[in-house]
Amino acid sequence: MLKKIYFKVAFIALISFLCLPVAMAGIAIEHWTQPSGAQVFLVQSHAIPMVDVQLDFDAGSRRDPTLQAGLASVTASLSGMGVLANPVRDEAALDENALGEAWADLGASFGGHASSDRMSFALRSLTYPDLLAKAVQLAARQLTEPAFPADIWQRERESMIAAIKEANTRPATQAQRAFDQTVFGDHPYGYDTTEASVKRIEVSHMAALYRQSIQPCRAIVSLVGALTRAQADAVVTKLLARIAVPRNAAASACPALPAVAEVLPLTQASDQRIAFESAQAHVLLGQPGYKRKDPDFFAMLVGNYILGGGGFVSRLTHEVREKRGLSYSVYSYFVPGAHAGAFTIGLQTRPDQADQALQVSREVLARFVADGPTEAELQAAKDNLIGGFALRLDSNRKLLDNVANIAWNKLPLNYLDTWTQRVQKITVADIRSAFQRKLQPQKMVTVVLGGA
Template sequence: MAARACLAFAGALCLAHPAWALLPIQHWTEPSGARVWLVESPAIPMVDVQVDFDAGARRDPAAQAGLASAVAAMSSKGVRAQGDEPAMDENALGEAWADLGASFEAAADRDGLSFSLRSLTEPDLLDRAARLAARQLAQPSFPQDIWQRERSRWAAALKESETRPGTAAAKAFGSAVYGTHPYGQRTTPDTLGRIEIADMQAYHGRVETCRARVSIVGAVTRPQAQALVATLLSQMPARDPATCQPLPPVPEVQALAAPVQQDIPFASAQAHVLIGQPGFARRDPDFLALLVGNHILGGGGFTSILTSEVREKRGLSYSVYSQFSPGLNTGVFLVGLQTRPDQAAEAVKVSRDVLARFVAQGPTEAQLKAAKDNLIGGFALRIDSNRKLLANVVNIAWNDLPLDYLEHWTDRVQALTAADVRAAMARKLQPDRMVTVVVGGQP
């Protein structure tokens, strides 16, 4: 079975559809309340499924930062006995998935807790994979001895990371930009020490089918997809969708009231520099204009303005970049670079000047055309496999974007003007009220 999976994957490289964006996205709501997005992609006999819940790190209690990630990590460490099905430890689970030639993974990020299934679509294999995934999704055993082991490893890795200047920079920057917002919470050995099995069980118990968002890409029809979703969610507690109440809202990220400068001594050969502020949420209508603007400013690699001014003209850093990181709440905007400690002040000044000038003036027509050509020309690479297409469908599902979002993406990017980009950047960025963190060198 594993060999067949490998052959199918090899076939995917040869049979990838050249016009994924034209494949229609179907959307419906199951009787359980789960919302489903489906792209039928029959070229290869495989299916990718992702089940998402609003249960990411932004829902972690502050004193237990890392709880969502702990639940995700422990989901593969064993399942409870159920009816005639015996309990399985992590080794038995791994062997079962290997025998099926399929995979099932869990992950948590700042917004969501997600479970991902990949399988061949032969009916018997897919049914068995879906049933095993249903058990792992709904019946994790959270073994105490395994959690002690994993928590010790995780805590040791966190302590080791504290020896790096990049960690110190990210920690100070996140705290200054986000304040007390959950996006600014960081997992530490102390917060891990407060997470017990009962906490993970309670957190997992709040994951309900009526709040599931299921994205599917692969060689399945709608009836087959409906049967697949029903099986995947069959072991979770049943609840009338009419009684499914909205989750409490997460507070919004507050704008910065004044600039913040932090110079942190650190024994390192390079100074780590981060400059930024709160940006925007993913659903913001300015998203595409900001995507293009950031590509020109510092997201386009060696073609960006920051690279030209900081690296090529002045030799202050080998690389420099800018990025927006939008989420369900307002994510961060940042400019990042590394430089010699004695050059840090000059690198900060040049980067700030470039940013302020770009926000005030916007791109030139030549810069805008080059960015559009690059983004539109590379669009096919964003959707050239089932897994990449699934990521785009998840984005549509998670952020309630139109079903034709991918179909019109290139047209919407092409229609942007320099004035659109300049106005969007000016609405979101305040160069005179940003956080600047420099880690490295002596006081």
């Protein structure tokens, strides 16, 4: 039986690469709210008998206590290392090995991770009725009855501390830490998981975070696969059914989570030079950017592609690499989230060239903010972004990522259908005015690590 399941999984995986979603034909996203308050978003895709499910909760690292940075991440990770016994259902406890074997027997997978804003859990399973029912049942146990074994946490904590010590020897780690802490100040986006913060985390803290955050009324569930609406609703109901909540609790009954302060704008420039014995200097330049829900999102997306997000066709690459040979790679990017994520320009160069590379980057940025792109740059960017749009949706997993992004950020359900039109409408004036509203080149954080 196990060999048959593995053969099916391998076959389906092959087919999934060959059968791409028809992105341009319109993607119908169905949305409804369950009696518990759970928000459900579904895209039916019946080409292959498989489903991908993502459950998101407002429990990311932005809610980590100041002295326990890393709590959300380790909580999500340890939730998959064993489940409790359930005598009422006659279910024995499963340790991490037994749980892994159970998932392997089903040819399915389930696991959690935490990002800055959310804690997410992903289920992938074939939709054959016998397999899907067992996968959903096991996922429901893992989601709502994690054991948080203390002995496993001791092992994982020692491993994390060793990894942190090793990472601290890398110049990139030290440069990024200095940059984030200066850009974000006291905001949780700038928290750094350290040896000390990991040592302060106990399994009781994980259990408390879980009880507060993992509730049906807080769940945003996205599904892509071979399920009807009725089947998807039943799957979500079973995934969340084990959580103890009042029957038919409405979304309004969900207690509000504490507010997280906004990222403060920078009031002045900061220039840090950090000595580090390395062959390359790491150069970072930036500031807080904008939120994901900002109306300038598309103007910033297209503009940054031209500035430094388009690889070898970007203006920064042309000026820093092609014309002057100061760096093999130079880039810029925004990380918009629930709060204003960082805008970053980054490069590596010889320590004796760091000041020149930094000066050129600053000049390119200042000109771009002042004048915006040329019409030729704008058209090339549109062609590349629109031409590559289908690659954002060429698998169930990528499509699920997009649906979950729409659900989490409360974007219009037709967001994917109108994406290319929104990009096509962007003008030079749109980009120039958006960048002038968002960026202040004279008040940015600079970190140069390397050299004496």
